[in-house]
Amino acid sequence: MRALVPSRGASWIGTAAALGLVLSACGRSTVSGPSALPAFVPSSPIAGEAVHSFFPASAAQFTDGAQFTTARLKAQAAATSACLAKAGTASNANPDVDATSAAEIAMAGVDTVDFPDLDRISSERAFVPPIAFPPAAAPRVPASAPATPTDSGRAAAQRCRQSSAALFPVQNAAGPLTDQWWAGVRRIQSSQQVRAVLPAFRDCLAESGAPADQIPLTSSGEAFGHFLAWENGADQAAATSAAITANDQRWAPVFAACAKPVMQVVEPMTLQAQQVFLHDNARQVQQLEAMAESELQAARR
Numbered sequence: 001m002r003a004l005v006p007s008r009g010a011s012w013i014g015t016a017a018a019l020g021l022v023l024s025a026c027g028r029s030t031v032s033g034p035s036a037l038p039a040f041v042p043s044s045p046i047a048g049e050a051v052h053s054f055f056p057a058s059a060a061q062f063t064d065g066a067q068f069t070t071a072r073l074k075a076q077a078a079a080t081s082a083c084l085a086k087a088g089t090a091s092n093a094n095p096d097v098d099a100t101s102a103a104e105i106a107m108a109g110v111d112t113v114d115f116p117d118l119d120r121i122s123s124e125r126a127f128v129p130p131i132a133f134p135p136a137a138a139p140r141v142p143a144s145a146p147a148t149p150t151d152s153g154r155a156a157a158q159r160c161r162q163s164s165a166a167l168f169p170v171q172n173a174a175g176p177l178t179d180q181w182w183a184g185v186r187r188i189q190s191s192q193q194v195r196a197v198l199p200a201f202r203d204c205l206a207e208s209g210a211p212a213d214q215i216p217l218t219s220s221g222e223a224f225g226h227f228l229a230w231e232n233g234a235d236q237a238a239a240t241s242a243a244i245t246a247n248d249q250r251w252a253p254v255f256a257a258c259a260k261p262v263m264q265v266v267e268p269m270t271l272q273a274q275q276v277f278l279h280d281n282a283r284q285v286q287q288l289e290a291m292a293e294s295e296l297q298a299a300r301r
Contacts, residue, residue, distance in 0.1 A: 043289050049071075054288065073104050125253055127252050167299045205254065
Protein backbone atom coordinates (compact mmCIF):
# COMPACT_ATOMS: atom_id res chain seq x y z
CA MET A 1 0.00 0.00 0.00
CA ARG A 2 1.13 3.53 -0.66
CA ALA A 3 2.93 5.26 2.17
CA LEU A 4 1.23 8.38 3.48
CA VAL A 5 2.78 11.82 3.51
CA PRO A 6 3.59 12.51 7.18
CA SER A 7 2.04 15.54 8.77
CA ARG A 8 4.00 17.72 11.18
CA GLY A 9 1.02 18.96 13.11
CA ALA A 10 0.64 22.33 11.38
CA SER A 11 -3.01 22.44 10.39
CA TRP A 12 -4.58 25.11 8.21
CA ILE A 13 -8.16 23.90 8.02
CA GLY A 14 -10.91 23.44 10.55
CA THR A 15 -14.27 21.85 9.94
CA ALA A 16 -15.81 22.16 6.50
CA ALA A 17 -19.55 22.58 6.82
CA ALA A 18 -22.11 23.12 4.07
CA LEU A 19 -20.52 25.69 1.74
CA GLY A 20 -18.42 27.46 4.38
CA LEU A 21 -14.85 26.73 5.47
CA VAL A 22 -13.30 27.81 8.75
CA LEU A 23 -9.56 28.32 8.37
CA SER A 24 -6.94 28.59 11.09
CA ALA A 25 -3.90 29.85 9.21
CA CYS A 26 -2.77 32.78 7.08
CA GLY A 27 -5.01 35.09 9.09
CA ARG A 28 -8.15 33.81 7.37
CA SER A 29 -11.37 33.29 9.28
CA THR A 30 -14.32 32.43 7.05
CA VAL A 31 -15.03 32.15 3.37
CA SER A 32 -18.57 32.24 2.04
CA GLY A 33 -17.87 29.30 -0.24
CA PRO A 34 -15.69 28.15 -3.12
CA SER A 35 -17.79 30.19 -5.55
CA ALA A 36 -16.29 33.32 -3.94
CA LEU A 37 -12.83 32.36 -5.18
CA PRO A 38 -11.47 32.08 -8.72
CA ALA A 39 -10.87 28.52 -9.89
CA PHE A 40 -7.27 27.35 -9.93
CA VAL A 41 -5.85 27.42 -13.45
CA PRO A 42 -2.41 25.81 -13.87
CA SER A 43 0.15 27.60 -16.00
CA SER A 44 0.68 24.45 -18.11
CA PRO A 45 -0.29 20.76 -18.18
CA ILE A 46 2.97 19.80 -16.46
CA ALA A 47 2.40 22.46 -13.80
CA GLY A 48 -1.12 21.15 -13.21
CA GLU A 49 0.17 17.60 -12.79
CA ALA A 50 2.80 18.83 -10.33
CA VAL A 51 0.22 20.71 -8.26
CA HIS A 52 -2.00 17.62 -8.16
CA SER A 53 1.04 15.55 -7.22
CA PHE A 54 1.74 17.77 -4.20
CA PHE A 55 -1.83 18.72 -3.21
CA PRO A 56 -4.35 16.12 -4.48
CA ALA A 57 -7.99 16.44 -3.47
CA SER A 58 -9.62 13.54 -5.32
CA ALA A 59 -8.85 10.19 -6.92
CA ALA A 60 -8.89 11.82 -10.36
CA GLN A 61 -6.40 14.48 -9.25
CA PHE A 62 -4.17 11.89 -7.63
CA THR A 63 -4.08 9.98 -10.92
CA ASP A 64 -3.29 13.19 -12.78
CA GLY A 65 -0.56 14.07 -10.29
CA ALA A 66 0.95 10.62 -10.78
CA GLN A 67 1.86 11.69 -14.32
CA PHE A 68 4.36 14.19 -12.90
CA THR A 69 5.55 11.79 -10.20
CA THR A 70 6.11 9.02 -12.75
CA ALA A 71 7.96 11.33 -15.14
CA ARG A 72 10.17 12.56 -12.29
CA LEU A 73 10.95 9.04 -11.07
CA LYS A 74 11.73 7.82 -14.57
CA ALA A 75 14.07 10.75 -15.16
CA GLN A 76 15.82 10.06 -11.85
CA ALA A 77 16.08 6.32 -12.59
CA ALA A 78 17.61 7.00 -16.01
CA ALA A 79 20.03 9.52 -14.51
CA THR A 80 21.04 7.05 -11.79
CA SER A 81 21.63 4.26 -14.29
CA ALA A 82 23.62 6.53 -16.60
CA CYS A 83 25.67 7.76 -13.63
CA LEU A 84 26.49 4.18 -12.63
CA ALA A 85 27.47 3.33 -16.19
CA LYS A 86 29.77 6.34 -16.31
CA ALA A 87 31.32 5.25 -13.03
CA GLY A 88 31.93 1.80 -14.50
CA THR A 89 29.41 0.14 -12.21
CA ALA A 90 26.50 -1.69 -13.81
CA SER A 91 23.08 -1.01 -12.33
CA ASN A 92 22.41 -4.74 -12.60
CA ALA A 93 25.30 -5.17 -10.18
CA ASN A 94 23.22 -3.05 -7.79
CA PRO A 95 19.78 -4.67 -8.10
CA ASP A 96 18.36 -2.59 -5.28
CA VAL A 97 18.70 0.50 -7.49
CA ASP A 98 16.61 -0.92 -10.32
CA ALA A 99 14.10 -2.65 -8.05
CA THR A 100 13.46 0.46 -5.98
CA SER A 101 13.02 2.66 -9.04
CA ALA A 102 10.70 0.17 -10.75
CA ALA A 103 8.56 -0.29 -7.66
CA GLU A 104 8.27 3.44 -7.03
CA ILE A 105 7.34 4.11 -10.64
CA ALA A 106 4.79 1.31 -10.74
CA MET A 107 3.11 2.44 -7.51
CA ALA A 108 3.16 6.17 -8.23
CA GLY A 109 -0.50 6.20 -9.27
CA VAL A 110 -1.85 4.09 -6.42
CA ASP A 111 -3.36 5.45 -3.21
CA THR A 112 -5.88 3.08 -1.68
CA VAL A 113 -6.11 4.92 1.65
CA ASP A 114 -6.60 8.63 1.00
CA PHE A 115 -7.90 8.86 -2.59
CA PRO A 116 -8.74 5.33 -3.76
CA ASP A 117 -9.81 4.93 -7.38
CA LEU A 118 -12.97 3.04 -6.49
CA ASP A 119 -14.14 2.61 -10.08
CA ARG A 120 -10.87 0.96 -11.08
CA ILE A 121 -10.76 -1.17 -7.93
CA SER A 122 -14.29 -2.38 -8.59
CA SER A 123 -13.92 -3.02 -12.32
CA GLU A 124 -10.50 -4.72 -12.06
CA ARG A 125 -11.44 -6.53 -8.83
CA ALA A 126 -7.97 -5.64 -7.53
CA PHE A 127 -6.62 -3.09 -5.10
CA VAL A 128 -3.40 -2.52 -7.03
CA PRO A 129 -3.05 -2.68 -10.82
CA PRO A 130 -0.72 -5.31 -12.31
CA ILE A 131 2.86 -4.15 -11.84
CA ALA A 132 5.48 -4.73 -14.52
CA PHE A 133 9.14 -4.08 -14.05
CA PRO A 134 10.55 -3.16 -17.47
CA PRO A 135 14.30 -2.95 -17.98
CA ALA A 136 15.71 0.51 -17.31
CA ALA A 137 15.91 2.58 -20.48
CA ALA A 138 19.47 3.66 -19.80
CA PRO A 139 22.93 2.32 -20.73
CA ARG A 140 24.48 -0.47 -18.74
CA VAL A 141 28.10 -1.50 -18.61
CA PRO A 142 29.33 -4.94 -19.60
CA ALA A 143 27.46 -8.03 -18.48
CA SER A 144 30.67 -9.28 -16.93
CA ALA A 145 30.12 -6.94 -13.98
CA PRO A 146 29.72 -8.81 -10.67
CA ALA A 147 26.20 -9.92 -9.82
CA THR A 148 26.63 -9.13 -6.13
CA PRO A 149 27.03 -5.45 -5.18
CA THR A 150 30.46 -4.56 -3.86
CA ASP A 151 31.24 -1.86 -1.31
CA SER A 152 32.39 0.42 -4.13
CA GLY A 153 29.23 -0.40 -6.07
CA ARG A 154 27.03 0.50 -3.11
CA ALA A 155 28.94 3.75 -2.63
CA ALA A 156 28.52 4.57 -6.31
CA ALA A 157 24.81 3.77 -6.10
CA GLN A 158 24.42 6.15 -3.17
CA ARG A 159 26.28 8.93 -4.96
CA CYS A 160 24.27 8.43 -8.13
CA ARG A 161 20.96 8.42 -6.26
CA GLN A 162 21.91 11.67 -4.57
CA SER A 163 22.89 13.29 -7.85
CA SER A 164 19.67 12.18 -9.55
CA ALA A 165 17.56 13.45 -6.64
CA ALA A 166 19.28 16.82 -7.03
CA LEU A 167 17.65 17.13 -10.45
CA PHE A 168 14.39 18.05 -8.72
CA PRO A 169 14.85 20.65 -5.95
CA VAL A 170 11.10 21.23 -6.20
CA GLN A 171 10.57 18.16 -4.03
CA ASN A 172 12.25 19.79 -1.03
CA ALA A 173 10.82 23.20 -1.85
CA ALA A 174 7.29 21.78 -1.80
CA GLY A 175 7.79 19.92 1.48
CA PRO A 176 6.52 22.46 4.04
CA LEU A 177 3.45 23.40 2.01
CA THR A 178 2.76 19.75 1.22
CA ASP A 179 2.85 18.94 4.93
CA GLN A 180 0.32 21.71 5.58
CA TRP A 181 -1.96 20.36 2.89
CA TRP A 182 -1.88 16.79 4.17
CA ALA A 183 -2.49 17.96 7.74
CA GLY A 184 -5.65 19.59 6.39
CA VAL A 185 -6.63 16.39 4.58
CA ARG A 186 -6.29 14.48 7.86
CA ARG A 187 -8.54 17.02 9.57
CA ILE A 188 -11.21 16.51 6.90
CA GLN A 189 -10.91 12.72 7.16
CA SER A 190 -11.55 12.90 10.89
CA SER A 191 -14.24 15.59 10.74
CA GLN A 192 -17.69 15.08 12.23
CA GLN A 193 -19.27 14.76 8.79
CA VAL A 194 -16.93 11.96 7.77
CA ARG A 195 -17.05 10.13 11.09
CA ALA A 196 -20.83 10.09 10.80
CA VAL A 197 -20.69 7.78 7.75
CA LEU A 198 -17.97 5.44 9.00
CA PRO A 199 -20.27 3.12 11.00
CA ALA A 200 -22.10 2.30 7.76
CA PHE A 201 -18.74 1.59 6.09
CA ARG A 202 -17.78 -0.77 8.92
CA ASP A 203 -21.17 -2.51 8.88
CA CYS A 204 -21.04 -2.87 5.10
CA LEU A 205 -17.71 -4.69 5.33
CA ALA A 206 -18.88 -6.79 8.26
CA GLU A 207 -21.86 -8.03 6.24
CA SER A 208 -19.34 -9.65 3.88
CA GLY A 209 -17.30 -11.17 6.68
CA ALA A 210 -14.67 -8.57 7.57
CA PRO A 211 -13.97 -8.19 11.32
CA ALA A 212 -15.87 -5.10 12.45
CA ASP A 213 -13.68 -4.69 15.53
CA GLN A 214 -10.68 -3.96 13.32
CA ILE A 215 -12.30 -0.97 11.60
CA PRO A 216 -11.76 2.23 13.64
CA LEU A 217 -14.30 5.01 13.34
CA THR A 218 -11.89 7.87 13.99
CA SER A 219 -11.19 8.86 10.38
CA SER A 220 -11.71 7.60 6.84
CA GLY A 221 -7.96 7.18 6.35
CA GLU A 222 -7.63 5.02 9.44
CA ALA A 223 -10.77 3.03 8.62
CA PHE A 224 -9.59 2.32 5.07
CA GLY A 225 -6.03 1.66 6.20
CA HIS A 226 -7.01 -0.85 8.89
CA PHE A 227 -9.27 -2.77 6.54
CA LEU A 228 -6.57 -2.88 3.86
CA ALA A 229 -4.00 -4.03 6.43
CA TRP A 230 -6.36 -6.85 7.43
CA GLU A 231 -6.94 -7.81 3.78
CA ASN A 232 -3.20 -7.67 3.10
CA GLY A 233 -2.64 -9.97 6.06
CA ALA A 234 -4.99 -12.49 4.48
CA ASP A 235 -2.99 -12.19 1.25
CA GLN A 236 0.24 -12.91 3.08
CA ALA A 237 -1.29 -15.96 4.71
CA ALA A 238 -2.43 -17.37 1.36
CA ALA A 239 -0.52 -20.42 0.18
CA THR A 240 -0.52 -19.66 -3.54
CA SER A 241 -0.65 -16.69 -5.89
CA ALA A 242 -4.01 -17.98 -7.10
CA ALA A 243 -5.32 -17.77 -3.54
CA ILE A 244 -4.05 -14.19 -3.24
CA THR A 245 -5.79 -13.24 -6.47
CA ALA A 246 -9.01 -14.89 -5.32
CA ASN A 247 -8.88 -13.02 -2.02
CA ASP A 248 -8.36 -9.68 -3.77
CA GLN A 249 -11.12 -10.44 -6.28
CA ARG A 250 -13.47 -11.12 -3.39
CA TRP A 251 -12.68 -8.04 -1.32
CA ALA A 252 -11.84 -5.34 -3.87
CA PRO A 253 -15.42 -4.84 -5.13
CA VAL A 254 -16.74 -5.07 -1.57
CA PHE A 255 -14.36 -2.35 -0.41
CA ALA A 256 -15.21 -0.17 -3.43
CA ALA A 257 -18.94 -0.42 -2.76
CA CYS A 258 -18.62 0.18 0.98
CA ALA A 259 -16.15 3.05 0.61
CA LYS A 260 -18.12 4.93 -2.05
CA PRO A 261 -20.54 6.70 0.36
CA VAL A 262 -17.56 7.73 2.49
CA MET A 263 -15.67 9.26 -0.44
CA GLN A 264 -18.85 11.02 -1.54
CA VAL A 265 -18.48 13.00 1.68
CA VAL A 266 -14.68 13.28 1.77
CA GLU A 267 -13.94 14.37 -1.79
CA PRO A 268 -16.31 17.37 -2.07
CA MET A 269 -15.04 18.71 1.25
CA THR A 270 -11.44 18.23 0.18
CA LEU A 271 -11.99 19.86 -3.21
CA GLN A 272 -13.56 22.90 -1.52
CA ALA A 273 -10.67 23.10 0.94
CA GLN A 274 -8.15 22.78 -1.88
CA GLN A 275 -9.59 25.80 -3.67
CA VAL A 276 -9.10 27.95 -0.58
CA PHE A 277 -5.66 26.47 0.10
CA LEU A 278 -4.35 27.15 -3.41
CA HIS A 279 -5.79 30.67 -3.34
CA ASP A 280 -4.23 31.49 0.02
CA ASN A 281 -0.85 30.10 -1.05
CA ALA A 282 -0.95 31.28 -4.67
CA ARG A 283 2.53 32.80 -4.76
CA GLN A 284 4.23 29.66 -3.42
CA VAL A 285 2.14 27.42 -5.67
CA GLN A 286 3.16 29.48 -8.72
CA GLN A 287 6.82 29.15 -7.73
CA LEU A 288 6.44 25.38 -7.41
CA GLU A 289 4.73 25.21 -10.81
CA ALA A 290 7.64 27.05 -12.45
CA MET A 291 10.24 24.89 -10.71
CA ALA A 292 8.49 21.63 -11.56
CA GLU A 293 8.17 22.45 -15.24
CA SER A 294 11.70 23.77 -15.72
CA GLU A 295 13.27 20.89 -13.80
CA LEU A 296 11.35 18.21 -15.66
CA GLN A 297 12.12 19.80 -19.03
CA ALA A 298 15.82 20.02 -18.11
CA ALA A 299 15.90 16.39 -16.97
CA ARG A 300 14.40 15.27 -20.28
CA ARG A 301 17.10 16.95 -22.39
